[in-house]
Amino acid sequence: MKKSVWLMCLLAGAVLMSGCAGKYSDVKKLNAEFVDIMKSYVADLEKADNAKEIRVLAEDLYGRLATFVGHMNRVGRQLASSVDHYNKAVGSLERNVLPGARKFVELGVHEKKAIEKLESLDPVPRTMIESSSDEDDAADLADAANDKTLQ
Numbered sequence: 717m718k719k720s721v722w723l724m725c726l727l728a729g730a731v732l733m734s735g736c737a738g739k740y741s742d743v744k745k746l747n748a749e750f751v752d753i754m755k756s757y758v759a760d761l762e763k764a765d766n767a768k769e770i771r772v773l774a775e776d777l778y779g780r781l782a783t784f785v786g787h788m789n790r791v792g793r794q795l796a797s798s799v800d801h802y803n804k805a806v807g808s809l810e811r812n813v814l815p816g817a818r819k820f821v822e823l824g825v826h827e828k829k830a831i832e833k834l835e836s837l838d839p840v841p842r843t844m845i846e847s848s849s850d851e852d853d854a855a856d857l858a859d860a861a862n863d864k865t866l867q
Contacts, residue, residue, distance in 0.1 A: 789844055792842065792844070795841045799837045802836075803837060806834045809834060
């Protein structure tokens with residue numbers, strides 16, 4: 717691309733120079749102006765090329781970021797599901813298994829170690845992409861206020 721630009725520059729310079737009837741100072745002045753114009757033109761072309769490259773890189777980065785956020789949201793949903801299943805297992809253990817174990821103690825079986833109380837988990841992971849609806853904005857503000865009061 718640069719070869720064609722410089723060829724155009726030379727051709728345009730030759731046309732301009734042929735219009736000068738002879739004074740060396742006129743030719744020199746015209747030549748300097750022409751060189752400045754061509755430098756500006758080449759700089760503009762390079763900026764346009766850079767802008768195109770930046771656009772391509774930005775689109776690529778945005779696509780990668782969208783994929784990454786999708787993965788993170790999937791991990792967050794799986795964490796929430798894991799917490800939910802853990803809490804269900806704790807509830808089942810407390811309702812169905814531990815009462816029977818406590819009856820053994822009541823019947824005289826000596827416990828070597830006390831059974832600790834299992835605690836359920838409450839936190840739910842946040843999603844990374846927030847929607848722009850007013851309901852979600854209000855919910856986010858409420859969550860933020862709750863987070864601050866808990867700290």
